[in-house]
Amino acid sequence: MDLNQVTVQSTDITQSINFYRLLGLTLIVQDEHYARFELPNGNATFSVHYTEEAKISNTIIYFEVNDVVQTVENLKSKGIEFIKEPTQEQWLWHEARLVDPSGNELCIYTAGENRKNPPWRI
Secondary structure: OOOOEEEEEEOOHHHHHHHHHHOOOEEEEEEOOEEEEEOOOOOOEEEEEEOOOOOOOOOEEEEEOOOHHHHHHHHHHOOOOOOEEEEEOOOOOEEEEEEOOOOOEEEEEEOHHHHOOOOOOO
């Protein structure tokens, strides 16, 4: 089994497209109700689907990068705001948090070996 894609809600497709392009995703499909992106690495894709009214979600989308601090600085220079600055977490991940234009929470993180093999792995 492999992860194909993750889809989140969008109250404004154009605004979402602009936002995710700033994050570095490549737009590959677009219509008035849907947009799909390729990520710079890996095979999974990411998409947004139009909804008239945003629904509250507890889901957090994680995007892994090599350097959280540099990535956050780069994204801030493009006007993207963060709700949590880069932090070394107790679960051994270095991460920062932001929300997209529709309120979906995103995490930019680096985990290295701890991504799949933390010291407490079963």
